[in-house]
Amino acid sequence: MAPRPQVTEIHSRDNAFVKELRRLSQDSTAYRKQGQVWLEGDHLCRAALARGLAPKIAVFSESFWPQAPAEWAQAASKIIVLADSLFAEISSLESPARMGYVMGWDAAAQVKPGIAxxxxxxxxxxxxxxxxxxxxxxxxxxxxxxxxxxxxxxxxxxxxxxxxxxxxxxxxxxxxxxxxxxxxxxxxxxxxxxxxxxxxxxxxxxxxxxxxxxxxxxxxxxxxxxxxxxxxxxxxxxxxxxxxxxxxxxxxxxxxxxxxxxx
Structure with missing residues (x-):
């Protein structure tokens, strides 16, 4: 049986992870410095999972966490539960989503020859x-x-x-x-x-x-x-x-x- 993901609850806007997530969400090139990408919202997250990608961290708003589908949470080895006010603060959407994934990003991707x-x-x-x-x-x-x-x-x-x-x-x-x-x-x-x-x-x-x-x-x-x-x-x-x-x-x-x- 796979180990249960680690769950961490965060309520402070000064938390280091929250600051990193805020930069990923609001700075268009922050992913290049951090080597990771923020996917906000279930549509993007489901699309990533459908392609077999594994998130590093799953992030849920506090109010949504109790009803979050198990497969969304179990896809990551680490889970962060943010206070609703923090999730709204980091969001770049007019209507903040209730969950998101932090994914790894490959800065060293090279051109593949011979494909469309x-x-x-x-x-x-x-x-x-x-x-x-x-x-x-x-x-x-x-x-x-x-x-x-x-x-x-x-x-x-x-x-x-x-x-x-x-x-x-x-x-x-x-x-x-x-x-x-x-x-x-x-x-x-x-x-x-x-x-x-x-x-x-x-x-x-x-x-x-x-x-x-x-x-x-x-x-x-x-x-x-x-x-x-x-x-x-x-x-x-x-x-x-x-x-x-x-x-x-x-x-x-x-x-x-x-x-x-x-x-």
Missing amino acids: TVVLDRVQDAGNVGSILRSAAAFGFGQIVALKGTAAIWSQKVLRAGMGAHFGLHMVEAASVDDVQTLQVPLVVTSSHQGTLIHEASLPWPCAWAMGHEGQGVGEALMQMAEHRISIAQPGGEESLNVAAAAAICLHASSVSMLARRG
């Missing part, structure tokens, strides 16, 4: 990044390579926008253009001004799609490396698409193309 990848080139809006992660996971892309200048991909805002997609993806942060060269799959970029229309293109699989900065697009270095340049037809006449919307269209097109070849 999305390259984020200085995509700065957390909502856009999270949305792109969801599309990547949905359409069979197994890896995210985020170049320096991209929003912190394990920040609270990106985690919430990703809705659990993080846990099905291999994530590499603070990458360089040199890292992209090690992917060993064709690089595909979007351009609003040139390139083959996506509905007419023969898309490679696996491949790496590069999604660029909201205002500047994909940088010149990646443009020069690209084997394919793709544009999206916009008969409505808009100048450009939001990067997350463009990513969804492109990744879906790749997925459909791959399935058609297999079928």
Whole structure:
């Protein structure tokens, strides 16, 4: 029989663990310093468990703890029960959740060659990044390579926008253009001004799609490396698409193309 998790109750806002948790919740890059990530809310926690991930610490509000499902508590080797006022204080949500997990974070993740990848080139809006992660996971892309200048991909805002997609993806942060060269799959970029229309293109699989900065697009270095340049037809006449919307269209097109070849 597995040992019962250790349970610690905390009521002081000056407690060292509470201070660490507050930083994880409210500082978008604190996870890089602490080597751990805060998942707030049962949706993210259940998504992590569904992928077989094991939390380091399970955290419950005092009022929720007596009714917390056993499997949520037993997933971690340590349990912290926080006074409701403390949980509300550390929360970054308008309506604080009742539980969360502290997970380990791998700062040394390296690029894996040969798999379908999305390259984020200085995509700065957390909502856009999270949305792109969801599309990547949905359409069979197994890896995210985020170049320096991209929003912190394990920040609270990106985690919430990703809705659990993080846990099905291999994530590499603070990458360089040199890292992209090690992917060993064709690089595909979007351009609003040139390139083959996506509905007419023969898309490679696996491949790496590069999604660029909201205002500047994909940088010149990646443009020069690209084997394919793709544009999206916009008969409505808009100048450009939001990067997350463009990513969804492109990744879906790749997925459909791959399935058609297999079928």
